Amino acid sequence: MDWYRDLGITEIIFIALFAILYALYLVRVIRIGKSLNTPYSTVFIKLILRTLYFALFLVALLGPSFGGSKKEVKSVGKDIMICIDLSKSMDAFDVQPTRLEKIKFEMKRLVNAFNSDRIGIIIFSSEAFMQCPLTYDQNALNLFIETMNSSLVPSSGTDFGPPLRMALKKLEDENGPPTQSKSKIIILISDGEDFGEETEDVTREIENKGIKLFTLGVGTDAGGNIYAGRGLKTDRNGKPVLTKLNSRSLKDLASKTDGQYFEINETKNDVSRLINTIGKIEGELRDKRFMDVTANKYFYFLAAAAILLVIDIMLNIPTLRI
CATH class of the missing domain: 3.40.50.410 (von Willebrand factor, type A domain)
Incomplete structure (x- = not known):
């Protein structure tokens, strides 16, 4: 698989912000759950879902290219x-x-x-x-x-x-x-x-x-x-x-x-x-010559990320149960 662009400073900043902010959110939820003596494991369901579509958005941004063909x-x-x-x-x-x-x-x-x-x-x-x-x-x-x-x-x-x-x-x-x-x-x-x-x-x-x-x-x-x-x-x-x-x-x-x-x-x-x-x-x-070409298939990953985002919005999972 080829990539339209390499992983750069912009992408690294997005990843770092996502990791830091979500880590702070998890620490806060776990602390509240322990203080209230209530289950908080459901928060990890949302974490997995959001991490997945965030990764898909990132892959789409990098522009994955595959499916080689010959072009004259x-x-x-x-x-x-x-x-x-x-x-x-x-x-x-x-x-x-x-x-x-x-x-x-x-x-x-x-x-x-x-x-x-x-x-x-x-x-x-x-x-x-x-x-x-x-x-x-x-x-x-x-x-x-x-x-x-x-x-x-x-x-x-x-x-x-x-x-x-x-x-x-x-x-x-x-x-x-x-x-x-x-x-x-x-x-x-x-x-x-x-x-x-x-x-x-x-x-x-x-x-x-x-x-x-x-x-x-x-x-x-x-x-x-x-x-x-x-x-x-x-x-x-x-x-x-x-x-x-x-x-x-x-x-x-x-x-x-x-x-x-x-x-x-x-x-x-x-x-x-x-x-x-x-x-x-x-x-x-x-x-004239034939060259190997690949197509940018970012839209597949973008569509999958969008679907997961809609699911995240519509799926109502209580983070803490009191």
Whole structure:
């Protein structure tokens, strides 16, 4: 027999109180019986009855489990690669406090929402770098997200090709046994300013592999300036750089892979909708096993104790006979 909880301080205190108080009661009854020269043995009938249902209440509190059975436990999940643009345009503040800081906050929501799935992070601008491989470790993911900034990657523009190709390769490397296929998803987060030339080719590969690509655009159509030190980032003519959200390229990428486009701007935040959409995708079976399980049968002992309590209340046994 297994127990839901061990005998602890609380139970020991209950037992001690019951024993002490009932001992004092017995001493008092016996003393009175002797002084009156009258039988007092019937008091022990109640003692046995009350001790019995007190013990049953205590056993019910500890949660006895027995009657073992086999239960099949299945492990089902998805693999999600998040590609995050860290080019200088992500430091624009048309989305408060900045595009990047807003995305870091929303990425933590994504990690929390898919805590039973494996998540990996790729950072990119004109080049792509693996920030965190596929993992279940939420603490590690949140740590990597917190340390992200635009100085981690070269600042020579944005190219969607390298991060998408890296994400595709990493997802393919995680195939495992032939019988263990997985639901694979790529999330591309950017302001949409793509200056690469291989994006269309890698998008076609993603489509052929049947992997869904979801894109999340961050920024506004009006655009925003970028902080650079104590002032604003300027172009060669000394004018403040204005970077705008290019949603068209992100929408095209999503539509070509049977994915969807989502957006964060000054008035709209589609991250909850993104989470719901990915959540509806059925994960693939990774593992299954049979485990020995037992059921908590406290209610049997609780019912028996309750019956004895009712009997105690209804049974009228004179403690002393005069």
